[in-house]
Amino acid sequence: MLKTSPLNIERIRQQTPSLADPDREAPINHLLACGSSLMPQPVLDAVIEHLNLEAQIGGYEAHEARASTLNNVYNQVAQLIGAEPDEIALMENATMAWSHAFYALPLKAGDRILTCEAEYAANYVAFLQRAKRNGVEIVVIPNDETNRIDTKALKNLIDDRTALIAITWIPTNGGLVNPAKEVGKIANKAGIPYLLDACQAIGQIPVNVKELGCDFLSATGRKFLRAPRGTGFLYVRKALIETLEPIIIDHFAAPWVATNQYQLRPDARRFENWENAYALRAGLGAAVAYANSLGMENIHQTSWGLADYLRQQLSNIEGIKLRDNGHPNDFVNNQLEQCAIVSFSIKGQYPSQVVKKLKDKNIIIGTSSPDSTLLDAQSRKLPVILRAAPHYYNTKQEIDALVQALDMLK
Ligand SMILES: Cc1ncc(COP(=O)(O)O)c(C=O)c1O
Numbered sequence: 001m002l003k004t005s006p007l008n009i010e011r012i013r014q015q016t017p018s019l020a021d022p023d024r025e026a027p028i029n030h031l032l033a034c035g036s037s038l039m040p041q042p043v044l045d046a047v048i049e050h051l052n053l054e055a056q057i058g059g060y061e062a063h064e065a066r067a068s069t070l071n072n073v074y075n076q077v078a079q080l081i082g083a084e085p086d087e088i089a090l091m092e093n094a095t096m097a098w099s100h101a102f103y104a105l106p107l108k109a110g111d112r113i114l115t116c117e118a119e120y121a122a123n124y125v126a127f128l129q130r131a132k133r134n135g136v137e138i139v140v141i142p143n144d145e146t147n148r149i150d151t152k153a154l155k156n157l158i159d160d161r162t163a164l165i166a167i168t169w170i171p172t173n174g175g176l177v178n179p180a181k182e183v184g185k186i187a188n189k190a191g192i193p194y195l196l197d198a199c200q201a202i203g204q205i206p207v208n209v210k211e212l213g214c215d216f217l218s219a220t221g222r223k224f225l226r227a228p229r230g231t232g233f234l235y236v237r238k239a240l241i242e243t244l245e246p247i248i249i250d251h252f253a254a255p256w257v258a259t260n261q262y263q264l265r266p267d268a269r270r271f272e273n274w275e276n277a278y279a280l281r282a283g284l285g286a287a288v289a290y291a292n293s294l295g296m297e298n299i300h301q302t303s304w305g306l307a308d309y310l311r312q313q314l315s316n317i318e319g320i321k322l323r324d325n326g327h328p329n330d331f332v333n334n335q336l337e338q339c340a341i342v343s344f345s346i347k348g349q350y351p352s353q354v355v356k357k358l359k360d361k362n363i364i365i366g367t368s369s370p371d372s373t374l375l376d377a378q379s380r381k382l383p384v385i386l387r388a389a390p391h392y393y394n395t396k397q398e399i400d401a402l403v404q405a406l407d408m409l410k
Pocket residue numbers: 093094095096120122168170171172197199200219220221232
């Protein structure tokens with residue numbers, strides 16, 4: 001059993017503006033951390049404080065005044081994922097982070113990209129673009145019997161043409177957690193660059209780039225990390241940074257050192273630009289500090305426990321079909337396979353209508369359409385499905401309220 005300490009949910013909810021007042025007339029029941037979660041007060045304070053400072057003394061001056069706090073965001077993010085601060089580039093979202101890494105790779109005709117069946121759409125269309133532009137081939141690694149990446153099949157696919165392994169760790173729906181660490185071992189052994197999409201993992205489960213063996217990792221702020229929208233980051237393994245020419249540069253990424261010469265920065269910030277949303281960065285730093293203070297393993301166990309509770313309740317309702325992969329979690333033996341994203345459909349109900357009806361009751365869940373994970377949707381014949389993702393700040397009562405509302409819809 002892993003060591004965790006129960007989170008002080010009452011305190012956490014007190015620190016979450018929209019949950020702080022239990023007597024509020026129409027309290028929000030937000031169960032969609034995989035979309036965009038609820039920010040805690042310290043995050044909101046950090047953003048507003050910086051914006052106020054910009055309004056009072058000017059944007060450049062606010063940046064200067066808060067330079068050490070803003071620089072510290074690199075340390076905070078690095079600490080969260082077991083990296084060094086100069087391996088981090090702060091970005092506006094996960095897609096930008098992922099794309100910067102992907103498009104900097106010098107792939108050529110005939111090179112193969114190995115990816116997974118549940119790969120996220122934004123990544124897959126970029127593969128398709130490079131197939132069109134550079135003639136690379138996309139090879140999808142087969143799944144095992146629970147629809148996770150089959151690592152044995154991956155080993156067999158690797159050959160001289162394999163130029164990149166790029167997978168999604170936790171897909172946007174399906175409750176799945178791909179074996180990212182095992183994939184890392186295989187990639188490292190074969191000396192193949194490994195790009196990991198950790199967009200849904202960050203803030204949900206512990207992330208350590210050394211253990212994962214990834215060369216690049218992309219993440220977003222607004223989902224399980226509880227940072228503001230418009231934040232994200234890229235990790236690039238130190239040894240690779242200076243081998244990569246970013247697809248876009250400016251004079252921050254690459255100072256103009258002589259009339260006909262620029263010099264790329266030696267750190268991962270060669271993927272950044274000069275101008276940034278510093279208020280949001282302050283919020284990202286506060287969100288990372290908040291997650292670190294609670295402990296990622298505590299967050300992981302709590303949110304997955306609530307998701308399991310939701311799965312159990314949903315499985316008791318006739319007409320509801322769970323659409324998740326993986327074996328049910330066994331917390332006693334720490335055999336954990338299904339994450340905090342719960343996918344399901346309801347017989348005879350349009351998902352968008354369900355979301356709307358629930359929203360009228362202040363219950364927030366979402367939908368996931370086939371085109372966000374097209375290969376997985378095709379192979380599992382998935383229609384548009386419903387998606388709920390409880391986070392550690394939610395309660396069993398909130399899940400009961402969702403389940404009851406769903407039951408009444410039928
Ligand atoms: C698995 C996965 N990767 C990448 C993204 C894109 O993240 P962002 O919208 O921050 O660019 C998402 C968004 O839902 C996602 O679920």
